[in-house]
Amino acid sequence: MVRRQAFKYRIEPNGEQQRKLRQFAGMCRFVFNKALALQQVIYAAGEKYIGYVPMAKHLTDWRNGTETPWLKDAPVHPLQHALKDLDRAYQNFFAKRADFPRFKKKGQGDSFRYPDAKQIKLDQAGNRIFLPKLGWLKYRNSRPVLGIVKNVTVSQSAGQWYVSIQTEREVEISPHASPLAAGIDLGVVRFATLWDGQQETVLQPRGSLKRHQQRLAKALRQMSHKTKFSNNWKRAKARVQRINRQIANARNDFLHKATHSLSKSHALLCVEDLQVGNMSRSAAGTVEKPGRNVRQKSGLNRSILDQGWGEFRRQLEYKAQWAGGDVVAVPAPNTSRQCPACNHTHADNRQSQSVFLCVTCGHEENADLVAAKNIRERGLNLLKGPDMARIACEVNGATGPSAAGTRRSDEAAKAA
Template sequence: MLRRQAYKFRIEPTGEQQRKLRQFAGACRFVFNKALAVQQVNREEGGKYIGYVAMAKYLTAWRNGDETPWLKDAPVHPLQHALKDLDRAYQNFFAQRADFPRFKKRGQRDSFRYPDPKQIKLDQGNSRINLPKLGWLRYRNSRQVLGTVKNVSVSLSAGHWCVSIQTEREVDVQRHSSPLAVGIDLGVVRFATLWDGRQETVLQPLNSFKRHQHRLAKAQRQMSHKTKFSNNWKKAKARVQRINRQIADARNDYLHKATHAISQSHALVCVEDLKVGNMSRSAKGTVEQPGQSVRQKSGLNRAILDQGWGEFRRQLDYKAQWAGGWLVAVPPQQTSQQCPECGHTHAGNRQTQALFLCLACGHSDNADRVGSRNIRERGLKTLEGQGHAPIACEVNGAVWPSAAGTRRSEETAFAA
C-alpha cells in the first residue's frame, strides 16, 4: 500500500528568514490574485477559460516585466504552484464542488509550497530543513519523518510559521486483527454513539468553541475598539488569532485521538453520509421570504460545526485504511426512526431527542443507540449488496466482509 503522510512542525526562522517568508507568501498571493483578475476580465470579454499552461506564460511576463520585477526575488516553483491552486479552484467550481474562486487577503492563510523534492534537503539529525532562497531552517523536531519527501508547504498560523513535509512510502498492510464492525451515530448532545454488536460506547462532545466563546468574543470586542492597523490593533488581532488557534488545536487533538482508537479497534467502520454543509446552512432566508427560527438554527449550526463531523469522517477514512480496515458511508435517512427489532419505520418512533419507542412492537431504547445499530446493519448490507463476500467471522450473527481485490492496489485495506 502506498501511504502518503504529512508531518507538520513549527519552524524557528531568523529575522531575515521571517522577512523572506512574508515576502514569498505575499508574492504567491499577488500571483494568485492577478491571475484571477485576468481570468475574470477574459470571461467578461467572452473568452474561454485560460488553462494553467497558458497562464504560466503570463507569470513569465510578470517576472520579466518592469512593473513587478520583485517577483524574481521569490522562488519560481511556489509562484507556479499558486497558479495551479487557482486552476484547481476553477476545476472544483466547474464540477460544482466549490464556490467561485475568491481573491486572497493579506494575513489570512498565508502559505506557499515547494513542489520539487530535488530542491529540498532534510537533516533530521540536526532538526533543520533547507529550502530554496531561504537556506537552512530550524524546526521543532517532535517526531521522525518516514518515507521519501515529495513536497513541502510553509504556512503562517497565529503568528508562528510552520512547515508541512509530505512523504510517500510503501507499507505492508495486514488483515485487521479485530473482527468487529461498528456503527457510529453522530450528534450534538452525544458527539458519537458507537455500537459494535455487543456493547455501546459513547464519546462525549468536547465543545471546544463553546468553552472559549466568551473569551473570544471579549477579545474581538477589544479589537473592534482599536484604531485599525495601529500597533494596539495588531496586538489585539494576534490575541484573537491565538484563541482561534487554541480552539482548532483542541478540536483536532480530540478528533485524532478518537479516530485512532476507533480505527485500531474495529475492522469495519460504518458512518452516516452526512452533508454537513447543507445541515449547517443559514436559515435567514431572503427579504421576500424571511426564514423562521433563525436564532435557534444559528445556535444549532454553531454546535454542528463545533463538533467537526466532516473532519472526523475524513480522518476515519484514511486511518481505517492504514490499519487494514474499511469505512462505509450509508444514507442517513431514517436511521433513528427505524426499529432495529421489527424494522418498523415511522417518524413517531422518535419520541424525543433521546427516546426511541417503536409504535409497532413497543421496543424502547436510546435514539442515538438505535441510530448506531441501524447504521451498522446498513453498512454490512451495503457491502454484501456490492458483491463483497463475507468471511467466516461472526459477532452476534453479523459478519464483516472481506475486501480482497476490491480496491485499487495502492489503497488495499485487507490482505488477500
C-alpha cells in the same frame, strides 16, 4: 501499498527569514489573484478558460516585465504552484464540487509550496530544513520524518510559521486483527454513539469552542474598541488568533485520538453520509422571506461545526485503511426513525432528541443508539452487494474489509 503522509512542524525563522516568508506568501497570493482577475476578463470577453500551461507563460511575462519585476525575488516553483491551485479550483468548480474561485486575502490561509523534492534538504539530526531562497530553517523536531520527501508546504497560523513535509513510503498492510463491525451515529449532545453488535460505546463531545467562548467573545469585544490597523488593534487581533488556534488544536487533538482508537479496535466502521454544509446552513433567509428561529438555528449550527464531523470522517477513512480496515458511508435518512426491532419507520418514533419509542411495537431505547444500530445494519447490507464482493475477510458473519482497502486514496493524511 504506498503511503503518503505529512509531518507538520513549527519552524523558528530569524528576522530576515520571517520577512522573506511573508514576501513569498504575498507573492503567491498576488499571482493567484492576478491570474483569477485575468480569467474573469477573458470570460467577460467571451473567450475560453485558460489552463495552467498557457497561464504559466503569463507568469513568465509578469516576472520579466517592468510592472512586477519583484516577482523574481521569490522562487519560481511556489509561484507556479499558485497557478496550479487556481487551475484545480476551476476544475472543482466545473465539476460542481466547489463554488467559484474567490480572491485570496492577506492573513487568511497564507501559504506556499515547494513541489520539487530535489531542492529540499532535510537534516533531522540537526533539527533543520533547507528551502530555496530561505536557507536553513530550524524546526521543532517532535517526531521523525518517515519516507522519501516529496514536497514541503509552508504556512502561517496565528502568527506562527509551520512546515508540512509530505513523504511517500512503501508499507505492508496486514488484515485487521479485530473482527468487530461498528455503526457510528454522530450528534451534538453525544459526539459519537457506537454499536458493535454486542455493546454500546459513547464518546462525549470535547466542545472546544464552548469552553473558550467567553474568552473569545471578550477578546473580540476588546479588538472592536481599538482603532483599526493601529498597534493596539494588531495586538488585540493576535490575541483573538491565539485563542482560535487553541480551540482548533484542542479539537484536532480530540479527533485524532478518537479516530486512532476506533480504527485500531474495529475492522469495519459504518458512518452516516452527512451533508454538514446543508445541516449548518443559515436560517436567516432574506428581507422578503425572513427565516424563523434564527437565533436557535445559529446556536445549533455553531455546535455542529464545533464537533468537526467532516474532519472526523476524513481522518477515520485514511486511518482505517492504514490499519487494514475500511469505512462504509451509509445514507443518512431515517436512521433514527426506523425501529431496530420491527423495522417500522415513522417520524413519530423519534419522541425527542434522546428518546426513541416505536409506535407499532413499543420498543423504547436511546435514539442515538437506535441510529447506530441501523447504521451498522445498513452498512453490512451494503457490503453484501456485488460492488463489494472483493472485500474478503469476515466481520461478524458478514463480508468485511480487505487488508488493502484499495478503493480509497490515502492522500488525505495530514499532520496532527
